[in-house]
Amino acid sequence: MSEKKAGICFDAERAASYDQRFVKLGAMKDGLHLCMRQAMEDLPEDAHILCVGAGTGAEIMYLAREFPGWRFTAADPSAAMLEVCRRHAAEHGIEDRIDIRVGYLDALPDLGLFDAATCLLVSHFLTNKDERRDLFKQIRARLKPGGTLISADIAGDTQSKTYPALFNYWLNAMRFAGSTDEDIEGYVERFREHVAPLPPAELGALIESAGFETPVLIYQALMMHGFAAKRAE
Numbered sequence: 001m002s003e004k005k006a007g008i009c010f011d012a013e014r015a016a017s018y019d020q021r022f023v024k025l026g027a028m029k030d031g032l033h034l035c036m037r038q039a040m041e042d043l044p045e046d047a048h049i050l051c052v053g054a055g056t057g058a059e060i061m062y063l064a065r066e067f068p069g070w071r072f073t074a075a076d077p078s079a080a081m082l083e084v085c086r087r088h089a090a091e092h093g094i095e096d097r098i099d100i101r102v103g104y105l106d107a108l109p110d111l112g113l114f115d116a117a118t119c120l121l122v123s124h125f126l127t128n129k130d131e132r133r134d135l136f137k138q139i140r141a142r143l144k145p146g147g148t149l150i151s152a153d154i155a156g157d158t159q160s161k162t163y164p165a166l167f168n169y170w171l172n173a174m175r176f177a178g179s180t181d182e183d184i185e186g187y188v189e190r191f192r193e194h195v196a197p198l199p200p201a202e203l204g205a206l207i208e209s210a211g212f213e214t215p216v217l218i219y220q221a222l223m224m225h226g227f228a229a230k231r232a233e
């Protein structure tokens with residue numbers, strides 16, 4: 001059975017505006033990518049990377065430029081997001097280095113084992129913890145022994161005294177990116193229903209419980225948290 005769909009639908013409309021929507025917050029993602037690559041330095045020159053929830057392919061375009069020998073498999077249930085990814089790949093001249101697969105990970109055929117996987121800004125949409133762990137387990141099953149996982153999520157301890165301020169700063173970032181008050185109202189509603197922020201330590205423990213070792217918090221920008229971990233044997 002295919003894993004649960006994210007509540008937020010990445011349809012054609014969202015896909016068309018996705019890159020543009022967050023352009024003013026580009027530095028946050030740039031920082032994530034920069035830290036991600038430090039945790040991928042030990043990979044072979046001809047590494048094959050599985051990008052789960054690749055969306056429009058921002059992480060792929062970055063890594064492809066930094067590591068010219070790497071190949072990528074972009075997996076995502078949204079055909080519309082992957083269509084934009086395909087266009088970006090053509091613009092970057094990397095079509096022959098990327099295999100695009102529409103579908104949830106558990107519905108994809110055997111694609112061999114990968115040296116590393118990225119799962120950026122995806123798992124927070126899985127509001128059921130078991131399904132979230134299952135996604136990480138599925139990623140683990142597609143990695144070589146000792147393979148690297150880079151995961152990034154919207155995270156925060158909703159029970160902590162500081163959370164309301166953190167969430168407020170996050171909303172300020174959305175306003176800065178161009179959201180109107182009305183957009184923010186809709187965003188908060190969707191966030192409450194479809195996003196599951198976990199305390200960062202709990203997120204690390206969840207990744208570990210899916211069969212990874214030493215999940216290291218490699219990045220934080222407001223609520224965006226990045227982890228690097230290795231497949232445990």
Ligand SMILES: C[S@@+](CC[C@H](N)C(=O)[O-])C[C@H]1O[C@@H](n2cnc3c(N)ncnc32)[C@H](O)[C@@H]1O
Binds near residue numbers: 005076121
């Ligand atoms: C916020 S976008 C992130 C895209 C890209 N990784 C980035 O950092 O820009 C989330 C993506 O995850 C995909 N997605 C949602 N649920 C998923 C799931 N269960 N497995 C894989 N991808 C999923 C969506 O279709 C969407 O393209």
